[in-house]
Amino acid sequence: MKRILTGAAVGLLCLGGAAGAQEARTPAADIVEARQAAMMLSGVAMGSIKAAIDAGQPIAGQRFPTRALARWAHAVPGAFPAGSGAEAGVPTNAKPEIWSDRAGFEAKAADYAAAADRLAELAAGDDPAAFAAQWTVVRASCQSCHDGYKAG
Numbered sequence: 149m150k151r152i153l154t155g156a157a158v159g160l161l162c163l164g165g166a167a168g169a170q171e172a173r174t175p176a177a178d179i180v181e182a183r184q185a186a187m188m189l190s191g192v193a194m195g196s197i198k199a200a201i202d203a204g205q206p207i208a209g210q211r212f213p214t215r216a217l218a219r220w221a222h223a224v225p226g227a228f229p230a231g232s233g234a235e236a237g238v239p240t241n242a243k244p245e246i247w248s249d250r251a252g253f254e255a256k257a258a259d260y261a262a263a264a265d266r267l268a269e270l271a272a273g274d275d276p277a278a279f280a281a282q283w284t285v286v287r288a289s290c291q292s293c294h295d296g297y298k299a300g
């Protein structure tokens with residue numbers, strides 16, 4: 149009984165929420181917000197990796213963040229499916245060129261993934277100078293895509 153009542157209450161809350169919303173959220177809105185969050189987190193990872201480099205910390209400590217970055221880099225094209233531009237109905241800085249020049253966008257994503265894979269490989273080795281140099285290569289790959297495909 150208690151469970152039924154709880155279910156009914158949750159159902160009513162959901163209905164109330166839907167009725168109160170200005171307009172229905174599209175599934176693409178969730179994708180936009182998830183990729184924006186992942187992009188921000190990749191910025192956090194890049195910043196913490198750089199801080200560790202500058203502090204001269206052992207690069208072994210960067211294995212997890214660099215692997216996370218590489219995993220995300222490979223997922224980037226899939227985070228920009230058709231229909232997840234301005235039509236998604238939530239604020240986005242994704243430029244229409246992501247879809248009108250898909251090959252160009254995917255090439256930038258592939259450069260980023262290759263650079264991030266290499267950074268993760270170097271984190272598993274013992275060459276701090278090469279690791280630091282590769283961080284700069286990854287950073288350039290972020291910028292290179294933003295220049296053409298991100299507004300603002």
Ligand code: HEC
Pocket residue numbers: 180183184185187188190191194224239240241242243253256257260286287289290291293294297298299
């Ligand atoms: C292949 C293209 C591409 C690459 C590579 C890329 N980004 Fe982005 N990034 C975008 C696009 C497009 C947006 C806008 C997404 C949106 O608003 O829907 C974005 C948004 C962002 C944002 C803003 C998120 C927000 O909404 O506040 C940050 C921060 C960011 N990227 C950081 C990075 C970092 C750091 C890297 C590299 C480690 C990187 N990006 C690599 C395309 C890319």
